[in-house]
Amino acid sequence: MSKHHKLILVPLDERPCNYEFPYLLAHGTDYRVERPPAGIMGLKKRPGDVEQLWSWFEAACEGADGAVVALDTLLYGGIIPSRLHQLELEVLAARLERLREIRRRYPQLKLYAFQLIMRCPQYSLSDEEPDYYADWGREIFRKGFIGHRLELGIATDEEIRELADIDHRLPAEVLQDYLGRRAINIEANKQALELVREGVIDFMIVPQDDSAPYGHTAKDQEKVRARITALDLELKVYMYPGADEVGCTLLARMLNKAEGRRPMIYPRLSAVQGAFVTPLFEDRFFYETLKYQILAAGGLIASSAAEADLVLLVSTPGETMEEAVSQKHAFHSYDVYRNLMELVEYGDYLLQSKEMPVAVADVGYANGGDQKLVKMLRQNNLLFDVAGYAAWNTSSNSLGTVISQAMIYLIYGRTQGHLDFLALRYAEDVCYCSVVRGELSEGPVQEMGYGKYELDGPRGRVAARVQERLSEELAVRIDSPAGRVKITDCYMPWNRMFEVGLTVQYEPS
Numbered sequence: 001m002s003k004h005h006k007l008i009l010v011p012l013d014e015r016p017c018n019y020e021f022p023y024l025l026a027h028g029t030d031y032r033v034e035r036p037p038a039g040i041m042g043l044k045k046r047p048g049d050v051e052q053l054w055s056w057f058e059a060a061c062e063g064a065d066g067a068v069v070a071l072d073t074l075l076y077g078g079i080i081p082s083r084l085h086q087l088e089l090e091v092l093a094a095r096l097e098r099l100r101e102i103r104r105r106y107p108q109l110k111l112y113a114f115q116l117i118m119r120c121p122q123y124s125l126s127d128e129e130p131d132y133y134a135d136w137g138r139e140i141f142r143k144g145f146i147g148h149r150l151e152l153g154i155a156t157d158e159e160i161r162e163l164a165d166i167d168h169r170l171p172a173e174v175l176q177d178y179l180g181r182r183a184i185n186i187e188a189n190k191q192a193l194e195l196v197r198e199g200v201i202d203f204m205i206v207p208q209d210d211s212a213p214y215g216h217t218a219k220d221q222e223k224v225r226a227r228i229t230a231l232d233l234e235l236k237v238y239m240y241p242g243a244d245e246v247g248c249t250l251l252a253r254m255l256n257k258a259e260g261r262r263p264m265i266y267p268r269l270s271a272v273q274g275a276f277v278t279p280l281f282e283d284r285f286f287y288e289t290l291k292y293q294i295l296a297a298g299g300l301i302a303s304s305a306a307e308a309d310l311v312l313l314v315s316t317p318g319e320t321m322e323e324a325v326s327q328k329h330a331f332h333s334y335d336v337y338r339n340l341m342e343l344v345e346y347g348d349y350l351l352q353s354k355e356m357p358v359a360v361a362d363v364g365y366a367n368g369g370d371q372k373l374v375k376m377l378r379q380n381n382l383l384f385d386v387a388g389y390a391a392w393n394t395s396s397n398s399l400g401t402v403i404s405q406a407m408i409y410l411i412y413g414r415t416q417g418h419l420d421f422l423a424l425r426y427a428e429d430v431c432y433c434s435v436v437r438g439e440l441s442e443g444p445v446q447e448m449g450y451g452k453y454e455l456d457g458p459r460g461r462v463a464a465r466v467q468e469r470l471s472e473e474l475a476v477r478i479d480s481p482a483g484r485v486k487i488t489d490c491y492m493p494w495n496r497m498f499e500v501g502l503t504v505q506y507e508p509s
Contacts, residue, residue: 211241
């Protein structure tokens with residue numbers, strides 16, 4: 001391949017994790033990532049302009065070496081619109097047909113795709129679901145959950161009574177709308193699998209956003225899994241927990257394949273039981289998902305540090321996973337059933353004595369970084385010597401991000417792009433997710449006259465306050481005599497507190 005290969009990214013939506021992260025990870029590499037103009041992407045519940053997205057994509061394929069494509073964007077206009085649309089299957093089938101045409105025109109294009117199975121949250125909140133989910137979300141979830149257990153013959157008498165009560169109360173038109181959309185989406189999933197079978201799509205991930213062991217989503221997974229098996233696609237289609245990190249994962253896979261690399265990753269866990277914790281919002285033991293995340297990004301798990309290209313320091317929970325905002329209270333299992341000190345000292349030893357690349361998957365808590373771990377990394381001056389770090393949202397979101405960053409580091413080393421992405425992770429995952437978000441969401445935002453789901457716009461007073469607090473936290477938690485993190489932009493992409501949009505730079509002293 002020539003210097004500066006062109007890769008196309010069709011992101012899952014316009015949030016920074018999907019639109020920015022893969023793009024930023026490619027900075028300083030020989031790969032130029034092109035993505036759709038922001039103006040044709042959607043905005044939360046408003047779908048992107050699907051017709052314009054397709055036109056852009058088809059034109060961008062000219063001269064491209066590879067493409068990482070979120071099918072939900074090309075079918076529905078984004079991840080949230082995939083849960084809200086009123087599209088017929090014929091429309092979706094016609095859209096997928098355009099991929100066959102692209103394959104005919106550009107036979108040498110490497111095409112990696114991902115497509116979600118529609119989630120079914122366990123709570124009543126319409127922020128990212130149809131409006132009726134505010135009133136009936138919990139009931140829709142419980143109906144699927146108990147109904148599934150009933151089919152398996154394991155529902156309790158209490159659950160059966162609860163189901164009868166839900167059937168009595170839940171409006172028929174609500175359930176019909178919800179289940180009808182799920183049925184159409186699952187058919188679109190099956191049609192995409194046909195494209196893999198035909199070789200139109202080279203590799204595919206079916207990530208599970210917010211999964212549970214029983215219910216509507218679990219049943220849909222069974223249908224897709226059965227089709228994968230029937231089409232003999234087990235090695236070409238992976239299905240595991242995740243969603244917003246998959247653009248990064250597939251980018252890393254593409255670079256590894258293009259460079260002829262198969263990195264060996266040795267995971268070192270902070271807790272002996274960590275492998276057997278089922279993370280929040282996921283449906284299986286942590287270690288099984290870790291294998292998928294490494295495999296999907298183009299690597300393999302090493303059985304020892306001696307045969308590894310990189311050691312992944314993994315801070316897992318010792319028993320059950322808590323939310324990052326809860327770490328201000330002591331949890332026996334976090335303090336006693338895991339050993340962060342050994343993890344940090346081991347990483348330090350490898351970096352200093354062995355010159356072995358080390359990355360940090362900070363997945364002890366959901367939705368944010370572990371302040372004790374980061375404090376110790378800083379004490380040993382490791383924060384900007386690591387090959388990667390992530391601690392945002394779900395365990396899988398973090399894993400996919402840090403593994404991708406670390407694999408790109410193995411090829412290109414300590415570029416400015418790498419240091420800036422590390423700085424972004426510390427600013428967002430540690431300072432925002434585990435400190436500032438919780439602090440401002442429970443009081444200050446309300447005192448300013450807003451709510452955590454309804455702020456004063458992407459660049460209002462709240463965003464200014466966030467930036468001010470983040471700068472203060474960076475100064476005490478991250479900056480050191482070796483260098484500092486500077487925020488050059490801060491906004492609230494979805495006008496709510498959950499995510500922040502940041503542009504940061506790492507400035508060495």
